[in-house]
Amino acid sequence: MSHQVVPVKVYAAIFGALLALTATTVAVSKLELGEYNFIVAMTIAVIKGTLVVMFFMDVRRASSMTKLFIGAGFFWLAILLVFLLSDYLSRGWLLNIHWL
Amino acid sequence: MNATLPFAQTETPINYLNADYGWKSWLFATDHKRIALLYLFSITAFFFVGGAFAVAMRINLLTPEGIFSHDTYNKLFTMHGIIMVFFFLVPSIPATLGNFLVPMMIGARDLAFPRINLLSWYIYIVGGIFTLTAVFQGGVDTGWTFYAPFSSSYSNTHVILAALGIFVSGFSSILTGLNFIVTIHKMRAPGMTWNRLPLFIWGHYATSLIQVLGTPVIAITMVLLGLERVLHAGIFDPTLGGDPILFQHLFWFYSHPAVYIMILPGMAVISEIVACFSRKAIFGYGFVAYSSIAIAVFSFIVWGHHLFVSGQSMYASMVFSFFSFLVAIPSAIKVFNWTATMYKGSISYETPMLYAFGFMGLFTIGGLTGLFLATMAIDVHVTDTYFVIAHFHYVMVGGMVMAYMGGIHFWFPKISGRLYPEGWAKFAALLVFAGFNLTFFPQFILGYQGMPRRYAHYPPEFQVLNVMSTAGASILALGYLIPMIYLAWAWRYGPKSPQNPWNAKGLEWEQSPTPPPTFNFEHQPVVTEPAYNYSGEEQEVKLG
Amino acid sequence: MADSEAILAPQEPELRHHFDDSAQQLEASTLGMWVFLVTEVMFFGGMFGAYIVYRNMYPEAFASTSHFMNVTIGAINTGVLIFSSFTMVLAVRSAQLRQKKALIAFLILTLILGCVFLSLKYVEYHEKWVDHHIPGPGFQYADPRYFHQAQILFYLYFAMTGMHAIHMIVGAGLLITLIVMAARNRFSSGWYTPVEMIGLYWHFVDIVWIFLFPLLYLIGHTQ
Numbered sequence A: 001m002s003h004q005v006v007p008v009k010v011y012a013a014i015f016g017a018l019l020a021l022t023a024t025t026v027a028v029s030k031l032e033l034g035e036y037n038f039i040v041a042m043t044i045a046v047i048k049g050t051l052v053v054m055f056f057m058d059v060r061r062a063s064s065m066t067k068l069f070i071g072a073g074f075f076w077l078a079i080l081l082v083f084l085l086s087d088y089l090s091r092g093w094l095l096n097i098h099w100l
Numbered sequence B: 001m002n003a004t005l006p007f008a009q010t011e012t013p014i015n016y017l018n019a020d021y022g023w024k025s026w027l028f029a030t031d032h033k034r035i036a037l038l039y040l041f042s043i044t045a046f047f048f049v050g051g052a053f054a055v056a057m058r059i060n061l062l063t064p065e066g067i068f069s070h071d072t073y074n075k076l077f078t079m080h081g082i083i084m085v086f087f088f089l090v091p092s093i094p095a096t097l098g099n100f101l102v103p104m105m106i107g108a109r110d111l112a113f114p115r116i117n118l119l120s121w122y123i124y125i126v127g128g129i130f131t132l133t134a135v136f137q138g139g140v141d142t143g144w145t146f147y148a149p150f151s152s153s154y155s156n157t158h159v160i161l162a163a164l165g166i167f168v169s170g171f172s173s174i175l176t177g178l179n180f181i182v183t184i185h186k187m188r189a190p191g192m193t194w195n196r197l198p199l200f201i202w203g204h205y206a207t208s209l210i211q212v213l214g215t216p217v218i219a220i221t222m223v224l225l226g227l228e229r230v231l232h233a234g235i236f237d238p239t240l241g242g243d244p245i246l247f248q249h250l251f252w253f254y255s256h257p258a259v260y261i262m263i264l265p266g267m268a269v270i271s272e273i274v275a276c277f278s279r280k281a282i283f284g285y286g287f288v289a290y291s292s293i294a295i296a297v298f299s300f301i302v303w304g305h306h307l308f309v310s311g312q313s314m315y316a317s318m319v320f321s322f323f324s325f326l327v328a329i330p331s332a333i334k335v336f337n338w339t340a341t342m343y344k345g346s347i348s349y350e351t352p353m354l355y356a357f358g359f360m361g362l363f364t365i366g367g368l369t370g371l372f373l374a375t376m377a378i379d380v381h382v383t384d385t386y387f388v389i390a391h392f393h394y395v396m397v398g399g400m401v402m403a404y405m406g407g408i409h410f411w412f413p414k415i416s417g418r419l420y421p422e423g424w425a426k427f428a429a430l431l432v433f434a435g436f437n438l439t440f441f442p443q444f445i446l447g448y449q450g451m452p453r454r455y456a457h458y459p460p461e462f463q464v465l466n467v468m469s470t471a472g473a474s475i476l477a478l479g480y481l482i483p484m485i486y487l488a489w490a491w492r493y494g495p496k497s498p499q500n501p502w503n504a505k506g507l508e509w510e511q512s513p514t515p516p517p518t519f520n521f522e523h524q525p526v527v528t529e530p531a532y533n534y535s536g537e538e539q540e541v542k543l544g
Numbered sequence C: 001m002a003d004s005e006a007i008l009a010p011q012e013p014e015l016r017h018h019f020d021d022s023a024q025q026l027e028a029s030t031l032g033m034w035v036f037l038v039t040e041v042m043f044f045g046g047m048f049g050a051y052i053v054y055r056n057m058y059p060e061a062f063a064s065t066s067h068f069m070n071v072t073i074g075a076i077n078t079g080v081l082i083f084s085s086f087t088m089v090l091a092v093r094s095a096q097l098r099q100k101k102a103l104i105a106f107l108i109l110t111l112i113l114g115c116v117f118l119s120l121k122y123v124e125y126h127e128k129w130v131d132h133h134i135p136g137p138g139f140q141y142a143d144p145r146y147f148h149q150a151q152i153l154f155y156l157y158f159a160m161t162g163m164h165a166i167h168m169i170v171g172a173g174l175l176i177t178l179i180v181m182a183a184r185n186r187f188s189s190g191w192y193t194p195v196e197m198i199g200l201y202w203h204f205v206d207i208v209w210i211f212l213f214p215l216l217y218l219i220g221h222t223q
């Protein structure tokens, strides 16, 4: 685009951060954290993904239209996952109703 | 009658049809109008293949014992469903009328990506060839829904080929949607603001959203199903530890929104026709426009209503049932607004308007019976009966195909530069309406009385209604054949059309010659008024 | 949009006839690419959905299979892909600055890194082959309790990483196209839309891996 060129420094910093986060997520996965292993791993993945989207894909400076479409993409993914799980997570519920 | 019209043309100027000749100029065309015609001929061919299967089924159902074996009958309804849904109805209006009109209505010279547009047609053809190969190799017997584990582990038919066909043709649908979205965002003529867009565009925009967001999920589902079938290891077959309901979830995540791919473009066409033949602006433009978007969004959170009896959690069923009721609201808004548009309009009864009337009545019945089905307690009774068959044929055939026929007639002069014989057209429209109702209304009763779908034989007490249905189907078939003949005739021999035979509003009629030149407009159109600015118009042009 | 009255002829070599100007053309390409990437999100989304369902249904089996994932290769490959995204972004930057040599160099570097990723992936697949962990008639699993459930995990593993690898292969093909175009001076005029678009695609494929890595290799590892 007609944007200014981003200095290499910025890209290098993001690159470094992504590598560091990868190392962290591998290290944390060796610890016994129970359910938190999952949460930490996904949080780190989301951070990494956001860094790539914002800086490497330059969405930081993209038009609001582009941002809207990206948001819609993840929103629809969330619809798929949430409504899918709404079935699986509530399958056993019926058995627990004692007052019936 | 040409001579009485102000825009009558005496000799044919260069237009998109005569700009170039020879098969190469068609098969390598990047002009959206030519690609629209490529699609028009291909989907018509598929319509007749799918129709042939329907005829065979209806003949079989004339008598309780039928004439085909169960296996053959299973293949008939499967191939009918696959071809009609994926190769006719999904591309029907968007790929033909949409392709032709979206750029013209917003004042653009072409779609944003003309070569991708051509690519989408080739992809469609390749997908079609896969599926047709499956047909000629002996067919598929899983039903168009491909439910696992029957499709993945037990069926002995060409499931993979057919699934591959759907996988491939899905990308043609995605590319069409992508092209429309970008075109509508980026290629509008000066002055064509969002609030001035014809409702046809809003409808196609909403359709495109569904195509782009939903189709990839059916594509990957078909891949997972195919892999399970090839490897005999997978995720849907319960004997392998899988969950067959997961298949149904993923399938309907696409396929329920897809039923809106199969109706929103129809609604888009109806808005244009109703405004033109009532000579009024659409009542509540904003409501109709935004209800399209609302439908696109809500259609994604109701899919579980197809799983009420599949073993889905009851709580999830309740949520899906609730949203299914909600999705009916925007559809109802549209019907109310069309009705309000006609109120005190100066209505004239040309063929497109007849189809629009048909659409409104039949779609309403189809939609209301959808609400019955979305009610869990009723659905348990009528699921997998002819009631469901009747419901979706009222929306898909009574709704979408009516709108498609109406649209084809409405824009036929634009596309071909000729006028069609109005008398024949009205006759055929009435045949379609009568034939349709005779075919499908008895099926509501049959279903309510408990006749299950997808069986080759039935108990004798259902015969009377089935004979009625088959009789209706013959009338319906005639109603579809007649337009084929007179439209083909009119394309060559029909009287030349003036630029704007209906005296309609919209850039495609008002600012573009008929038939349009390759780049649609002779001058860059500039828009200065809202859509459907019919008010104050006096002169009326009568046809036929 | 142009105010001009007549149909515009292309003024610039890369402007296609139906656009008013190259700004409009670039905006259209960018939006088109993003819409395409959204479809890709949903495409992988179906598999992520299946993964979550089965992970939630068979937690013990999933914990058991995750021991057979090669975390070292997975982690190295994550680094390789991130590195390739870095070189890709530098390629786009060189294109912006019209530095032909640097552009070609970074594109080649990206391509090489992509091939490294695929080679390591091949090593991993080969391991699975040797261990009879490929779903299908030859599948074997040490713990008989989890035979079917483990097979589901490996099925998902192969489906997800396989789809990802196919995207990488397509990306490699696109990179080769870019290299040829760059060598032929197609980007010397300051028009570099294809580099930018294919860059977006490449980063997207990277992001998919960023999520696949913890989900398939790390989670459940400690149990």
Ligand code: HEM
Pocket: B145, B259, B260, B262, B263, B305, B306, B324, B325, B327, B328, B331, B366, B367, B368, B369, B370, B371, B373, B374, B375, B379, B382, B383, B384, B388, B391, B392, B395, B396, B399, B400
């Ligand atoms: C008012 C909105 C609608 C509601 C509430 C609704 C509801 C339903 C429900 C609950 C079913 C499942 C019945 C069963 O299998 O037991 C169903 C089936 C179906 N509907 Fe609708 N529907 C609506 C509109 C539409 C539209 C607009 C279309 C197509 C243009 C459509 C096409 C279908 C199809 C094809 C099936 C059958 C799927 C199969 O083969 O099993 N529906 N509908």
Ligand SMILES: [Cu+2]
Pocket: B255, B256, B259, B302, B303, B305, B306
């Ligand atoms: Cu539905």
